[in-house]
Amino acid sequence: MESILYAENLTRVFSRKGQQELVAVDHVSFELFPGECLGIIGESGSGKSTIAGLVTRLIDPTEGRIVLEGRDITTLRGKELRDIYKTIQLVFQTPAESFDPRCSLGDGIGESLVNSGMRRSEAGREVERLLDECGLDKSFAGKYPFEVSGGQCQRAAIARALAIKPKVLVCDEATSSLDVTIQKDIMELLMELRKKKGNDLSILFICHDIALVQQFCDRVLVMCHGRVAEEGIPDDIVRNPGNEYTKRLIESIL
Template sequence: MAAEIAEPADSPGPFVAGPDAVLRVERLSKHFGKKKRFGGSSNMVRAVDEVSFDLARGETLGLVGESGCGKTTLSRMILRLIEPTGGRVLLDGEDVTKLAGRRLREFHQRVQVVFQDPYASLDPRQRVAASVAEPLTNSGMSKQEKLDTVHGMLERMGLQRAQAKLFPHQFSGGQRQRIGIARALSVTPQVLLLDEPVSALDVSIQAQVLKLLQDLRQEYGLSYILISHDLSVVRHVSDRVMVMYLGRIVEIAAKDDIYTSPHHPYTASLLSAAPVPDPDVERSRERIQLPGDPPNPANPPSGCTFHQRCFHAELLAQKLPAGEVHELDGGRKVPRACVRQAPALTLKADDEHWSACHFPLEREQAATIIA
């Protein structure tokens, strides 16, 4: 039985937001280290490798993946905190990878970030008023205008004006995260990167902060990129979801499509591992156990970088002729195509569902895996 390999799409990339895109990332890469000369082995780490996507105005795009897959490196390149090895980032059509000086400071007012640890992101020696006003340093506002802005943002976050005189250690974790959000919004940005914004908070506080973020998106017309390990948080607030593995995007689709019918086996394995609220269902579920650890990014496997851990490839190899099968170290067998060629991020049919897999999962297969 011969299996069909998905052909690359004619479209240049997963740019589904079209002309309404506020942010576009084109073939962005970050490599650390150097290739050794004269045939020596490489010690170069491809932390982010040829990543492309866009973000529509008013959209929340979720970004998920295992630790070390490149999510934070990607966000830092978008913020211009580190320089990319290749590719570019466009904000309203302008290439921000070439900005410097005043233009770069203006960019940082238009794209802000909320970090994971609300305490570590605030200077413990600064009063809250100074922390929230910090992004306004080059705004041209008077001292009174800055103070009015700070008070207004704190009140919008559910805090009191008098609390502007306090220090970060005098607040709870949830309140500190609200202060971090107030600081990011003080310059009325277009895009907000949320790097695990609620992972350090209690569940009840998480719900309050997520509700606040959703309200603020509607009120200010913000666009979010939400980085999180918590698939339930991503599902609750995102419009689209992007899945990253070993520096590459392996799947992008609308939230409901990702969670009900994932095309990539890695996405299915993540969803299979996520707990469900029904205890009876949770006890009876069979989770996918991926063999081994993620490959060394300095020496990734050839072809599809997931093939050494892919349960779907192993099952598929059992149905293929011997000439189409490759045997890995340890005796596991996978389709030869998975080893020889890296799959392109491909649009399947017309459903705006992109996946980088030679043999994407069918709806019935995915439903069985994540049930």
């Protein structure tokens, strides 16, 4: 089976005058297959979020190649770059801040639809359907991000990411800022979506909680200091960690 998202030797170096260079992501390669959920775990500073930025081209890679649906997107610019967001979408770590405080949730969710040429009234109906799909009442379309709770906001953010019907969904610590019960709700929503969309939706699930990854992901990459420390089936890795860092990570949650 051909991979839908393929990253090869992805590297990002942050450098600033007078400061030491920081290699956030160091020659990371991975493949994401259609319908699969690939987890990326690691402690903070291990480069997980940078990977989310790199594969969505919000951050430019220093080195390496990103292939989306067989197309090299590493150096795209302008209109061509904007077009990749019809295939790949990102759910942010901080739900409240990922919505423009001056726009209603409905406008935020429907923005990608309007930008891709859908009429406003039609987009409005689609937004209501998406809200419903993500377990929110349609009245949320008219609310502002500061009026809803974190969990509701994250549901809206997932609705926004799914609006354009992407094939790849990158969840960058999508549940980290939420409390445990809401976290469970969001995970259930994601699982339901996976079941419904089957091979049409692949998820890159970035997380620091190995228990969540074990439940949810088909494969997992363990990141450590910008490198891939280990890769495999989550259950195998939990049972039989092959790496010092993975061992510590598992011990820390048990």
